[in-house]
Amino acid sequence: MKRICLLTLIVLLCVASLASAAPVKVTLWHSMGGDIGKAMESLISKYNAEQSAVLVEPVFRGTYPEVLNAAVASARAGTAPTCVQIYEVGSRAAIDSGVFVPLEELLQPGEVDWDDYVDAVINYYRVGGRQWSMPFNSSSAILYINADLFRKAGLDPADPPSTFGEILEASKKIVASKAAPYGITWPLHTWFVEQWMAEQGAPLVNNDNGRTDRPTTIYTESPEMRHVFDWWKELYDEKLWINPGVEDWDQANALFMGQQVAMEITSTSDVTFLTNAGRDAGFEVICAKLPVPDDVSRVGVVPGGASIWLVGNKPQAELEAAKKFLIWMSKPEQQVVWHQSTGYFPVRKSAIDLLDDEGWFRKNPNFRVALDQVLETKASIGTQGALIGRFQEVRTILEEAFEKVMGGASVEAALRDAKTRVERSFSDYNSLF
Amino acid sequence: MQAKFPGKALPYLFLLPTIVICGLFIYYPAAQTFRTSTYQSLFFGARQRFVGLQNFGRLFLSPEYLRAMAVTIWFAFLVVVIGLCLSFALATLLNRKLQAARALRISLIWPYALSPAVAGTIWLFLFNPHSGLVNRLIDIVAGIKPDWFSNGKLALTMLIVTAIWNNLGYNLVFFLAGLQNIPESFMEAAKVDGASFWEELWYIVIPLMSPTTFFLLVININYAFFDTVGMVDVMTRGGPANATNLLIYQLYKDGFQNFNSGLAAAQSLILFLFVVALTLVQFRTTGRMVHYGG
Known part of the structure; x- marks a missing residue:
């Protein structure tokens, strides 16, 4: 009898502990590979260890477009994850897919203090007055300088080039002094063109950068776009910019680490990586703001990166759990860790204060540059960033336009041709609605 | 002797698994592709609108697509012709009684074990204009360092070299097997008649190898058209200026990056019909020259 009592007790205890410990499972599909992926997964295991109500399972699903495609396809098949990391330019397509639910719909009033989020980020991810997703990893484009090569070329790394003209001048000096075979590089990527349009306060496409309605045309014939392409062509023609390949x-x-160039423009998400790589290779890396066209007052940058979205057709308990997790991920403490281990800038103002108090920016001025550029961004249609359904197609078309320029076509002809192609892509897309 | 099935239903029962699998994984998707190709759609039909043949019209009126077609045909032609000749030559050499023949065979067949994406990565390093082995050798010999990624012709050459290398092992295995199946007596008879190496090759080996060669021709064309997408993605992404934009890569871009599944389905159909037509032509022409013996 005693035995039976004991057994019953044990069974009861087990059942009770199981019932209380059965956490709600939340899956997250993301695109963070390599070291950044490890940083992401360690954040998530910290969350899983801290509490027992929610168990988050991260899955690396390849590049950004692959993740978005896979998520929409699996949602139609009924096997979608709970949350999906979607790159900034996938926002329009994500909304149009009808698969995702706006984060805002799940939030209690005051549950998230949106005022504490960096303005530029909120401006980007707020679509049609609604907060669709949770901002997570944000970046912008900055200039990286090899200070040793700069000194060798007789340039002052403390006074980095800040305009298109100064980049040209500095590159010429670098090449002429044989400090490096080329002056500068950046991936042949439309993202940079988008940034330079924003710095001039110019929208990329019509209908207020696609914010009031789906766009029908692109401003490739604007003086702002011409300015960027003309300068880029000059750098290429004079063999000052080296082409590392499309995207x-x-x-x-x-090329930057191999000291083939003395300057590189790339994402802030590489601050940690490039600063360390430079130290390992024996040169000092200094970051500076993105150079802008001459005689233009800086308007600001468009935050790149990604945010995390919730799949709509899921049990309420799972969505609630996912929401809790997303709120936790964007808390200042996590944003501090995330920023320090990657270089993505914190999306919370209070996270920036925490970093300041810690003295982080004094010790790591390179990180400060990346952040200042975003904080100083003025709200405008240009810096809000364009919303385009098939954004990647537009990027490809503009990249091909520059490749045609490198092949000898005139900037005017290449951009005119690009405009026709983009308009056709837009009209095809818009015919779906 | 001929065995008879008891009852008429039994043979169909045995065929059922094949029919079900073919239906589910070949005919149903093919029918879906056909359907999708007549729609303008977002994300495999998250939103769609019937447009008839508009997608095909878009493709055939697009200079970029026609250019991709020309590039693909040229690429496939070179990959197949050079690939087959080279592997045949290597197989003939390997079939002789060599020291270390086994080790040589294994090392030459090895590349086939690598996926096109991995092969692409390896050659990406080798062709790196600044630190790659290829340019180091060219620099020593000719004193130049060509930029394989900025020049369209060079980029295509690089891709062709990689594609041939990757499939060399597969071709070698079949050629070697074919060569070893040639009866010894034929060769002895030829030797008795005083035939030279080249005569043996021309009058005995090549005719007897024709079934293998024909099989490999069809397989290699399929390889060049369909299996190279990973290689292109890793090495050039279709660039510079679309010089290496193969049809299959354009399809991948439209379907998976531009979320335009209707246009991608139309391209998939075009590719399919193209390869079917090519294969049929081969059966009618080259196929007639094949000697199956017996």
Whole structure:
């Protein structure tokens, strides 16, 4: 009898502990590979260890477009994850897919203090007055300088080039002094063109950068766009800019680390990586703001990176759990860790204060540059960033336009042709609605 | 002797698994592709609108697509012709009684074990204009360092070299097997008649190898058209200026990056019909020259 009592007790205890410990499972599909991926997963295991109500399972699903495609396809098949990391330019397509639920709909009033989020980020991810997703990893484009090569070329790394004209001048000196075979590089990527349009306060596409309605045309014939392409062509023609390949971030980094160039423009998400790589290779890396066209007052940058979205057709308990997790991920403490281990800038103002108190920016001025540029960004249609359904197609078309310029076509002809192609892509897309 | 099935239903029962699998994984998707190709759609039909043949019209009126077609045909032609000749030559050499023949065979067949994406990565390093082995050798010999990634012709050459290398092992295995199946007596008879190496090759080996060669021709064309997408993605992403934009890569871009599944389905159909037509032509022409013996 005693035995039976004991057994019953044990069974009861087990059942009770199981019932209380059965956490709600939340899956997250993301695109963070390599070291950044490890940083992401360690944040998530910290969350899983801290509490027992929610168990988050991160899954690396390849590049940003792949993740978005896979998520929409799996949602139609009924096997979607709970949350999906979607790159900034996938926002329009994500909304149009009808698969995701606006984060705002799940929030109690005051549950998230949106005022504490960096303005530029909120401006980007707020679409049609609604907060669709949780901002997580944000970046912008900055200039990286090899200070040793700069000194060798007789340039002052403490006074980095800040305009298109100064980049030209500095590159010429670098090449002429044989400090490096080329002056500068950046991936042949439309993202940079988008940034330079924003710095001039110019929208990329019509209908207020696609914010009031889906766009029908692109401003490739605007003086702002011409300015960027003309300068880029001049750098290429004079063999001052080296082409690392279309959207080839790694090759651009390789050229900078291999000291084939003295300057590189790339994402802030590489601050940690490039600063360390420079130290390992024996040169000092200094970061500076993105150079802008001459005689233009800086308007600001468009935050790149990604945010995390919730799939709509899920049990309420799972969505609630996912929401809790997303709120936790964007808390200042986590944003501090995330920023320090990657270089993505914190999306919370209070996270920036925490970093300041810690003295982080005094010790790591390179990180400060990346952040200042974002904080100083003025709200405008240009810096809000364009919303385009098939954004990647637009990027490809503009990249091909520059490749045609490198092949000898005139900037005017290449951009005119690009405009026709983009308009056709827009009209095809818009015919779906 | 001929065995008879008891009852008429039994043979169909045995065929059922094949029919079900083919239906589910080949005919149903093919029918879906056909359907999708007549729609303008977002994300495999998250939103769609019937547009008839508009997608095909878009493709055939697009200079970029026609250019991709020309590039693909040229690429496939070179990959197949050079690939087959080279592997045939290597197989003939390897079939002789060599020291270390086994080790040589294994090392030459090895590349086939690598996926096109991995092969692409390896050659990406080798062709790196600044630190790659290829340019180091060219620099020593000719004193130049060509930029394989900025020049369209060079980029295509690089891709062709990689594609041939990657499939060399597969071709070698079949050629070697074919060569070893040639009866010894034929060769002895030829030797008795005083035939030279080249005569043996021309009058005995090549005719007897024709079934293998024909099989490999069809397989290699399929390889060049379809399996190279990973290689292109890793090495050039279709650039510079679309010089290496193969049809299959354009399809990948439209379907998976531009979320335009209707246009991608139309391209998939075009590719399919193209390869079917090519294969049929081969069966009618080259196929007639094949000697199956017996």
